[in-house]
Amino acid sequence: MTATGKPDDDHDVERPEPGQPAPAPPPPQWLDDQQPSATPLLPEDDPEPDDPEFADDFEDTDDPEDDGAPESNVPVDDPEDDAEAEPADRTISDRTISDLNIADLGIDESSRTVILPRRQAAADTGDSRQDAGEGQQRESGQPVPPPPATSTDIPMSADIPTSTDIPAPPPFPYTQEAPGEAEAQHPAPPPFPYGQEMPDVTRAERLPPMPPQQPPGYANEMPGAASPPAAGPPAPAPQPSPSQSPPAHEPFPYAQEIPGTPAPAHEPFPYAQQIPGAPSGPPAAEPFPWAQQMPGAPQPGQPAHGQAAHGQAAHGQAAPPMIDEPWRTGSPGKRPRNVKKPLLIGVAGLAVAALVAAGVLIVPGLLDDGDGGDATGAKLAGSIFPLNDAVRTDGRNQEFTSAAAVGTTVVAVGGESGVAKSRDLFLVSTDGGRTFEPAKVEGPDDGSTSTTAPQVVAGSSAGWIAIGSGGSGGAVWTSSDGRTWTRQPDAVGRVFGPGNRVHQVVSTGNGFIAIGANSAKGDFSDAEAAVWSSADGRQWETRAGEQIGLEVNRASYSLVEISASGDSVLLKALVKPDNKKPAQYRKVWRSQDGGRTWTVSEVPVPKGARGLTVGGGEAGFLAIREMGKDKAYGQAFVSKDGETWNEAGKLELDGYGFTMQILGGSSGYTALVHGGGDVLLSHSADGRTWKPAGSAPGKPGRKIAGGALADGQTILVGHDPGGGDKDPLLSGWDNDGRPVPLDPAKIPGVVRPDHAVQAVGAAGPLAVAVGSASGDAAVWTSADGASWKAAQGLGAAFTRPGSQRLLDVAGGQAGWLAVGYDQIAPKRPLVVVSKDGSAWQTADSAAAFGTDKENLATNAAASGSAGYVVVGSEGPSAAAWFSTDLRKWERGSSDDEDALKGSEDAGRWMLDVTGGDPGFTAVGGVSDSEGDRPAVWSSQDGRKWALKELPLPGGAGEGHLTHVAAKGGTLVAAGVATAEQESTWIGYVSTDGGASWRELPVPGGDKELVVKALTATPQGFAATAASGTADAADVVSMTSSDGSNWEVTRPEGTGLSGAGAQEITGLAAFQEKVVGVGGSSGPDGGQPVLWSRPLP
Structure with a gap:
């Protein structure tokens, strides 16, 4: 069940989904050529060859770094492979670290997320009580409502019970007679016949006595109390001692007294019972706080049964008052059209009150089914609508698209898309990536119509930023600490809306800089490079094409990568000369003023070098060129400011293919290396000495989208195959290559199985x-x-x-x-x-x-x-x-x-x-x-x-x-x-x-x-x-x-x-x-x- 987008957007006129929110009627899709709003929550993966796209980073010919640069003794860089000659908007593919859909790897999908359905309980007491009330209404002789005029009765697979024999309820199982306790002088009133309509509700009638009840088989014995007989007629009640007064009946905590019952003395706290051998104390003066008076029973300060209250004429007993029913949808104070329904509700309550009057202890909340819905008529129904018994996946796509770290704080962002709704994913770790939890996300005060999820994230000690872009609208989130995020109003994210794609964002000493592409047509056939800059994440300035200020002569280019270290920023572009000689090459520019002006950064190009990967961190910048023909390795270069570069160490690993990305942090650098279908990790504190730091096995359908380095931990994010859908990937390793146990499926709120009830007939x-x-x-x-x-x-x-x-x-x-x-x-x-x-x-x-x-x-x-x-x-x-x-x-x-x-x-x-x-x-x-x-x-x-x-x-x-x-x-x-x-x-x-x-x-x-x-x-x-x-x-x-x-x-x-x-x-x-x-x-x-x- 692979979800590929949102269900309310595929219509050529962008009609809203029936029953789904429709904040504004969108324009029809056939009126323009923009991408339909049915696009997935996150950008779709570009079609890729079997080998990851970064394979084109190592070819055997050199790149000219700047066709306008003066001649020098520095060897000319190798021309890049023609495989990189994609349309101008190629940058998003270059940000994909690993998209390994290699069917012949033969790796089991060990990390597949499997959702086990809830096992149905043998019985639901809450539902059965509700069913009983409804069923007895039908069984009491009332006519069943006729079927709708447009349909006919359809036979059921099982007949509906029609018996009207309603057994009297047994005594409450937890209340037993204590040894030495005297019986009441008056017989307990019978339970109210709660399945029937009350006769003549304008008066109360005494009910005929009921036969004694048998104690249920599941009753528990009280310590020190004699066990009741298992069967047979009940023993006659012993005569009470003259010194003893009859035990008071417990007042029903939240109902009403039964009409016509004698008024008992109040009993102490509902759970108290008489202690064997202890003298009887005076009757308690106050019932439990939530008790209410029942019609026909006297209360302190009120006339006894049958007497008129002060200022009132003595007459027949009044009907019981209406019970407050907050679940009703009628307007307050409006007289009900049919009094039969509230009386039936009252009857159900009085039936329980009969148990109280019979001496049964009622524990508050015991009759609630635990879903919190009794008072409103609504309940959470995950267990009421059962899932199929077979083991299933969650039926939704979850993926992380970016991660960033500041000190020991790590943030991973992404989204979930499914059958109907999409949502954002924000995870935060405050211990260097050892444990994660959902971050708190607050919405804008003016609401939001954009459904875009965060796609890139960056942070610094000054603050954090996350951005989403695409046809469904741009979105911006900001945070001061990475733990609590605020989605900015839609007006802030409008610069990243339709016709824009953001591929990466970094935090600088001057604020934030994002790179991507802009398309005036909206279909990116005319895409040109774009740079967005902001001092606070709320107001953005956009530069596209020539406005960026990069010196590129007689060529087009797309932005591939951006990295920052303090106030210095490096920008890497893929340049495509108009004469296709060479077909394309990479070039790096440097900025010290937040991206307003750019100058060329001359990264050394040794003879035989190919490809280029650049990263930045607290220690400065690191660049790696691909070297070697018989045995590949990476040659590292380091720079404090991106202006002057020095040769560093060699990055050599068994199975080394090429470097895909460099993660920078307070502990140095981690290089992500493609090697034999896996992603290999290598760590260096200074770029000069390198050591293996773990590996992420490749598997069909796995994609590594990004990562972060924090407190000696390397965190990778992306998605895994999930048996027809995508499951979130969140993995970690320490600097010694030991895996950090992380399972996103166990983090609350990350994986939510699809379980929706849309309509009923x-x-x-x-x-x-x-x-x-x-x-x-x-x-x-x-x-x-x-x-x-x-x-x-x-x-x-x-x-x-x-x-x-x-x-x-x-x-x-x-x-x-x-x-x-x-x-x-x-x-x-x-x-x-x-x-x-x-x-x-x-x-x-x-x-x-x-x-x-x-x-x-x-x-x-x-x-x-x-x-x-x-x-x-x-x-x-x-x-x-x-x-x-x-x-x-x-x-x-x-x-x-x-x-x-x-x-x-x-x-x-x-x-x-x-x-x-x-x-x-x-x-x-x-x-x-x-x-x-x-x-x-x-x-x-x-x-x-x-x-x-x-x-x-x-x-x-x-x-x-x-x-x-x-x-x-x-x-x-x-x-x-x-x-x-x-x-x-x-x-x-x-x-x-x-x-x-x-x-x-x-x-x-x-x-x-x-x-x-x-x-x-x-x-x-x-x-x-x-x-x-x-x-x-x-x-x-x-x-x-x-x-x-x-x-x-x-x-x-x-x-x-x-x-x-x-x-x-x-x-x-x-x-x-x-x-x-x-x-x-x-x-x-x-x-x-x-x-x-x-x-x-």
Whole structure:
């Protein structure tokens, strides 16, 4: 499952991914020649020959260092190999230390990262209690809600239990009768029948006595207490001693007293028990702090049962008060539409209270399932949606691209790209690279739209800098100590945005200097060298081409390498003469003023020398020329300031090929040497004497991208093959060549397995959720909305090369349909079908989906009375498919040629679809020279489609629609627009089946909401949105009874709000509740979220 980019960018018009953040509608890709935003999080590797590119650094002919230099007795440098005659933007390849895709090395992939799935627990008490409450509601004789009108009941593989015999709950297992303890004079009240509806809630009735309960088999004995009998009827209660008062019943800590129960005296601290043989003390005066009074029970300072309170008329006992339910999404103070649901919640609490009244000890938190979601209805659901049992990889690409060191502080940067989201990676070590931990990264105050990860890093005692560049936007991070990083506003990184590539950055005494390339066209066919300089990392000055000030006559050049030592900076370039004589050569320049002016640095060229590698550190600069024909070695030269060079020692190693990079630090230099497919390390304190310092074995798919030298440790970074994806490489050696034990997979937050639940649908007695797991498509089914099991994919339904994810699911008369994408850039269609939801097979092999699927996207699915519909796009055109039975598929069409067909100048795309009384309705966007506009397509039969363009709200420059839902003849559509360079919510409603539309006001007034899910319910509509930045978003809940008037709430709790990003991306009405699925992610990882709440 090799991920190659982000899933929301492959569309030729750069449409956003359904359910993914869409901060601003981007311009369509077919309108220009820029690199599509579906590019990977990190720069793709250039195609390489079997031998690393640095092999061209040693040839047998000399380079002329400066064709404009005066004649001298210094031997002329060798001309470089023609293999280096690449396009002008060759510098990024020269920065690659090792990209060893050598299949014949025969080295095992010993460092392959393997993620073992969590083992499912035998039982989940938290879920079982929730299930019991829901199941008993159904079993109590209440009618089961009918299935949606557009689907039919689908038989389940296992019948749902229908028994209504509810056994009385056993006494709490940890509470036993202590020897010598007297029994209460009054019998314990029976447990409340918590699976049934309360009769006549306006009054409380005494319940008939229940038979004594048997102690459970798992009860524990108390020290010094007699063991209870294993079986048989309970012994009669002994008569209490006159000196003893009846033991008080424990007050339920967080519920209410049971109506009609006698008022007991308060008991001391809940966990206290009577000590055998000890005299009874006076009753405790105060219940435990969180206890609440139960209806019908007197409290100190209040009238006894049956008496009127002061100032009140004596009358029948009042109904119990409403219990505060913070998970509800209704607005505060609004009267519930149906009192039955809060009473059922109260009944469940009273059932537990009955255990308390019976003398059972309740330990606070014992009934919580530990996910923190009971109070909100949401819970982290990594274990609820199980992964397949087979051992799998993580399904995402992680790689480090650069490393730097200052003293004993080492920083490694990189990124992770996967099926849907990308993220930055910052690791820091404060002990010279012996141990690493995630660095703290803070976002900009104004949010960020760039998704670029850091690609280069540098530091000094004055501060640190990290830079990301590329088509998805430039980004800059700064730090004072390497441990805490701040991402600067997008305006700072704009100089590194589209049309720019940064290949290396160094820290100097005057600030920072970065090198790379700039392209006015954006495709780098016209690339020219570029240098960026900054004193503080926040304000950058750019020089490109002749503005840099390098003296190059009648030739072009690209920047290859930059190194610094104090205020001195050396810049190495690859020069290509116009007459190709020689084909190309390397040249070095020196600057003492932060890169404003440059002079040639004459690095010695011994006879027979070839190639050149330069590095810098605290001790100065080191240059190595390749020497020897029969036995290769490196000749070192040292310089304090880059102006005067002295010959140093010879770098000789068994298997020496050529020097790839020089790392400088406080302890000297480490040379990275290519040797026989491996990367060999050699260390020198002064450049004169060298000794072996370890080796990094080569393996197919391994790439060493950079390194750092700190406190005698050499750290290398890059990526390893991971069984279909990339795994992070972080390795270390001391100066004696001993490996430093480092495993990035064990560092918190570095490797996060792909486990996402994207959407959910319901039909009849079954709910189906779809998403991805370990880079493959995944499906889960549930009969109650609380417990889920993984479905099976037959053949290539779920598992294919590359990454797959399912985005939408729909159930209907013929079974289930799910759609998504196969691969990331470009996406390919993924369509799977199932008769019962448990076993799935592929359907995108049908002829209607074509044979050339490189530019084909399947984004959403729906079912209706006519059949099933899939919508998406093909290149710049909108696309739809229809089937009556999930077996035979046909391509949708239109009487208007422009309704579906697009072009480079006028794009069309569909992102969502719904089925209802008006047939099928799809939404998306159209584009022209003025930008994107919202669009709606309608079809009575799923075959013929008609287009209607909707006007943009006032002040919006462009926008499109991402979600649609239908209830009867009412349609609601929502999406995103751009107003004053900021993203804003847009919505429309139709009450006549799509014939006319009117604009909706922003729900709650927050224009920056990004809609994530929208569905119809028996009572109206429900939606969720995200509020905040991409990495710090909270869930917003929206409900409406008519599609026009919306109530907005901001639920709080686990999976809904707090640190990190939370989102609910799928909603479905199922068994008198709304089931939501999504995800929660933070600095230490993320996992799916399951949200269940009553129907609005």
